[in-house]
Structures are given as structure tokens and as C-alpha cells.
Amino acid sequence: MSKRPPKLWPWQVALALFVFAAWWGLTATHILSPFFFGEPLVVLQRIVQWFASGSIWPHLGVTLLETLLAFVLGTVLGVAIGLWLALAPVASALADPYIKAANAMPRVILAPIFSVWFGLGIASKVALGVTLVFFIVFFNVYQGIREVSPVILANARMLGANRRQLLRHIYLPSATAWVFSSLHTSVGMAFVGAVVGEYLGSAKGVGYLILQAEGTFDINSVFAGILVLTAFALLLDALVTLTERRLLKWRPPTIAETL
Template sequence: MSEAMMRDEPKIANGSSGSWHSRPIWMYRLLLAVMILVAWQLASGRLIDSFWVSSPAAIVIRLMQWIGNGSLQHHLWVTLYETLAGFALGSIAGVVAALVFGINDTVRRTIDPFVLAIYGVPKVALAPLFIMWFGIGLAPKIVLAAVSVFFLVFFNTLGGIREVDIKMVEAMRMMGANRFNIQRHVVLPGSLPWIFLGLKLGLPYGFVGAVAAEMMASNAGIGFLTQNSAGQLDTAGVFAALFALIGFTSLLNECLGRLESWIFRWR
């Protein structure tokens, strides 16, 4: 009897554990988000002055006001355009630069300290310079977003190139392939996982670059909306602009992740 009970125990334990882990992860994420929002709403005005932290209800009201008069859509579109344009430019430049400089070890080691020195400069510090060069229109925001994305894509692609199987490269050379064919058929496909990692890391930084430039000199965009709300001491407006930016960044990252899963579906 005791042996039968012992044989049944793992089945019960495994069944319980399996049902727990089989629940979709989004349920736990939603539950955590609801708990945070409820705690925030209860603490606002009771434990903390609502002037400093606003409240989820006030933020939702402000978002609905902005959606109703069309200002949120306008400012989001401006920031989205700047970010995607900068993201495209920075990503393409980062991949091309890594393929050009990464294939030759001597060239890579020569430019490495210069690239690291420029990378160490805070990108926000470059915003005033870009505004002086390109004015206060869309151009400085796009350039700052591109620079913010470039280095992450460049370094990740460079890391992927180093991980490419050298035997594959040598085999292609023995078959008479030139450098372009080697990069196209061996180096680039082998670096794709690293490139996508750089793209996913670079996308939020593209938003940061565009918004930072908007906060310094702009008349449109989420950065302008945030700065304008802060100037009016509108805490709910600041949080509403930040939540709108977080939502769009998360949505774009999800789209990028799905594109990566589709490209690497052969795995």
C-alpha cells in the first residue's frame, strides 16, 4: 500500500507543477501590472502627495483628453518618424561598418580605440551640436537617434563576425569565392542573431536620442509634450507622455521580436 502511494506521489506533484507552469506568462505580467497600479492609486494622495506622483486615474484622463483632441497622435507620429528614420540609418550604417572593418583584423584593431572613444561620449551631449549643425527641425533628432543606434548594432555585428566559423570562410576561399561572396553567404548569415540582438537593444536608444533632442529644441514630439507638461507643473501629463512612449517602444520591440522569430523559424 505504501509503495503504491509512493509511486503515485510524483504523478500528483508533477501534475501540480505542470498546471502551474502551463499558465500563460502574460497572466502573471497582467496580475503584477494591476497590483502596481492599484497600489499606486491607493498611495496617491494618502501616503504621497499626488502632486509628485499623480495617479493612474489622472493619467488615463489626461491620455483620453490628448487622444480626443488629436495631440497625442500628432506628437507620437513625429517621434515615431524620427526614431524609425534614425533607427534605419543607424542600423544600416552599423551593419555595413562592421562588415567592412570586421573582416580584416588589422583594420579592426586600428579603428577600435577611436570607435570606443566616440562611443564613450554621452549621446545626449551631442544633441546641442547637432541642433547647431542641422537646426531645430527633424534632422537633428534623426541624426541623434541614428548615432544612438549605430554603436549598439556595430558592436553586436562585430561580435557576430568574430563568432563566424573560420573553417566555412576558408572553405569558401578554396572554392574561389571573393570577399563579397564570403560576406554575403557566410559572414552575414552567421551574424544575423547578433545583428538582431543589436537591433532590439538599439531601438529603445533610438527613442531616447530622438526624445532627448526634442526636449532641448522642438515644437512637436513626445519629448516636447513631456517638457511642456513639466513646464506647466502637470505631473499627470509627464507620466502620460512617458507611458505613451513606453507603450510604443514595447509594441515596436514586440514586432521586431516576431520578425526575428519568423526569420529564424528554421531553428
Template sequence: MRATVLDPRNRALVQAVRLALLLGGVFLWWLLTALDLIPVFFFGDPVGVARQLATWFASGTVFTHLSVTLIETLLAFGIGTALGLGIGLWLALNPFLAEVFDPFIKAFNSMPRLIFAPIFALWFGLGIWSKVALGVTLVFFVVFFNVFQGVREVSPVVLANTRMLGAGPRQLLRHVYLPSATSWVFSSLHNAVGIAFVGSVVGEYLGSERGVGYLILLAEGVFDINAVIAGILLLTVFALLLDIAVSFLENHLLRWRPTAGQTVAASA
């Protein structure tokens, strides 16, 4: 089956449809609350949410909280990715050790890791490192399993031919294993961005004096649904921005891959 390639001329139409869906959803939300078809107390209203965001940014208080959450997220994302990449490669290239550690890894991965948040708060205090530790445990396994599988998916024929050409372990790692794992890594990183935010916000819920999660917790305490939604939207926007940054890096590092258009043209 041939892939369906979107005509570049239709990209503007795609963006227009996306914008229309977004604005239509916001308008429907406002209309339902304005007509009292849904209670504002439980669902908020877009005007109140926009007013809350404007108040946060005008006062400047949100920047301190946002910077804390972003630092926690970036640290958890970076450390978890590095550990997942390194340990995933190490075990994938060592079948004996992979077999030894397999039950331990599966057991730890099966644990609901959010329950470790109070333990990390006890170990690392209520600062950023308890949130980073929680985020690392969430990001690590997403990256680890993708890297491990990516290395294991390398074709034996490619490995045999590369060895016949005289490639040593370093050449195999650089020219065969890493390129094979890279696409798997980036597919996991898109998920890891959101998961890193989850770790940071959950940690802030359980004990913190700063962060967007802390703002949301305060708003929930006084039943301010508009502030809760405003905090969620704020986190969503910055998660999307980080995802765009990952996509940019992916396109740069994987520019050697043929595009969908080139693939279809070659198969035509």
C-alpha cells in the same frame, strides 16, 4: 545543462500572471495615492494619468506630436542600423582597417553623445533632422559592435571547410558571415529601439515645437506630473510595439534556427 522549455499550455498562465502584476501595480499606485501615503503632486495618480491620455486622444493633438516622435525614431533606428551593419561588416572583414580605426571608434563611443544634441541643433536646425542625427549616433554603436563581434565569432573551421568547397568572398559573406552576424544584429536591435526613442525625446527636450518630448517638457514646466507620466507611458507603449515588430522580423528571418524545444529534444 539542459534548457528549461516552457510548456505551450502554460503560456496563457504566463499572460495571466503578467496582467495580474500590471493591474496589481496600478491598483497599489492608486491605493497609495488615495490614502495619501504618497503625495499626488510628486507621484501623480492613475486616474489622472488616464484622464490626461483620454483628453489628448479626444482632442487629437497628441497624434501630431506622436507622429513627429515616431518619424524621428524610425529614421534614427533605420539609418543607425544600416550604418552600423555596413561599417561593422566592412571593418570586421578588413582586419588592417579595423586595427587602424579601433582607437577612433573607441574614443567616439566613450564620449557622452547626448552632449552633441545642442551641436546638432546648431547644424541641422530645430526640425526633425537634429533629433535623427542624435538618435543615429546612439543606435550606430549598439549595432556596430554586435555586428563586428558576430563576424569575428565565425568559426575558423567553418571558414576553412567552406573555402575548401570552393566558396568565394561573396558566398562566404552570404552563407557564413551574414548568418553568423544576424542573431547578433537582432539582439542589438531590441536595445536600439529604446535608444532611438531616447535620442528623439532628448532632442525634443532641447529644442522643438512638436513631439511627445515637447509635450512632456511643457507638462514639467507647469508641474503637471500626470501629463509627464502619460507622455512616458505613451512612449513606452510604442517602444514595446516597435520591439514586437523587431521580434516578428527576427522570427521570420531566423526561422532556420532550431527552437528551444527542438534543441532539448535533440540533446535528450
């Protein structure tokens, strides 16, 4: 009888508490300057004040909306174009240098251009987030389709499967695992697009709050904003994980999922 592996979440919580305790100890003894590194108890108090007063919700709502739109649109475009180019060798060969050039470009520098094109509203932040999410999903879908076994395709064709049946029963299931692998990274990139866009010009958003705090040297509010963004990024990633487990029940559980 195999021994059940121990649960890791208590150790993960203990590690987080240790990091906060070390942070508190180093700043309380002034080994690290509280002016530059903040005070963890003040940071947590600031977060509680934001949520208790409700002042954070308008800003958080804007950032989450920008993030979700960028995440969904970038994923849909990445899946659609990735499938198309993976199944169209001629189009893939023609687009290859342009795709590589666009991916090599540091896309954060597009933020000022999007601000000019789409204004300082939500659209410019979503556009930046889409460019960050798109390529992650695109390359994973493209590779997932290209990794389909030729033997499986040959057997399916021998059994009379047409192009639509191949797409539904072979290509899409093969690409699904690759898609969800990319989505875990895409969550963070969608938040990056939203926050960077808010840095460059906005009147609302958690990025805007962090920028205002930096302008007044309020390092505790900066860390508070970062922790709020991190918490909601982890929440969105957990939703992706839950969806992945429901849709990929046929896949054997990974070692991490058993712990």
C-alpha cells in the same frame, strides 16, 4: 511526453495591474503625494483625452518619425561599417582607438551641437538618435562576424566558395542573430535620441509635451507622455521580434519564446 510550459502573459498583465493598483492606493491614501507622483486614474484619463481629441497625433507622429529614421539609419550604418571593419583587419586596427573613444563619449551631450549644425527640426533629433543606435548595432555585428568558426570558413573555402559567397552564406547568417539582439536595445535608444532632442528645442513631439507639462508642474501629463512613449516603444520592439522570428526560423526557439 514533456509537459508544456505555462503561458506567462496572464501573469505579466496581472503584475502590471498590481503595480497600477499599488500606485493608486499609495496616492489615494496620500502615502505618496499625488502632486509629485501623480494619480493613475487621472493619467489614464489624460491619455484617453489626448487620443479622443486627436491632439496627440501631430506630436506622436513627429516623435515616431524621428525614432524610425534614427533606428533605420543607425542600423544600416552599424551593419555596413561593422561588416567592413570585421572583414578588414588593417582598417579595424587603425580605427579601433577612435571607435572606442567615440563610444566612450556620453553622446547625449552632442544634442546641443547637432541643434546648431542641423537646426531645431527633425534632422538634429535623428542625428542624435543615429549616434545612440549605431554603436549598439556596430559592436554586435562586428562581434558576430568575428565569432564565425574558422573550421566552417576553411571547409567553405575548400569547396570553392569565393568572398561574396562566404559573405552571403556564412558571415551574414552568423551576424543576423547578433543584429536582432542589438535591435531590441536600439529601439529604446532611438526613442531616447528623439525625446532628448525635443527637450532641448522643438515645437512638436511627445518630448515637447512632457517638457511643457513639467514647466507647469502637471505631473499627470508627464506620466501620460511617458506611458504613451513606452507603449509605442513596446509596439516597435514587438515588430522587431516578429521580423526576427520570420527571418530566423532555422534557430531553435528560446525558453522565453516558448512561454
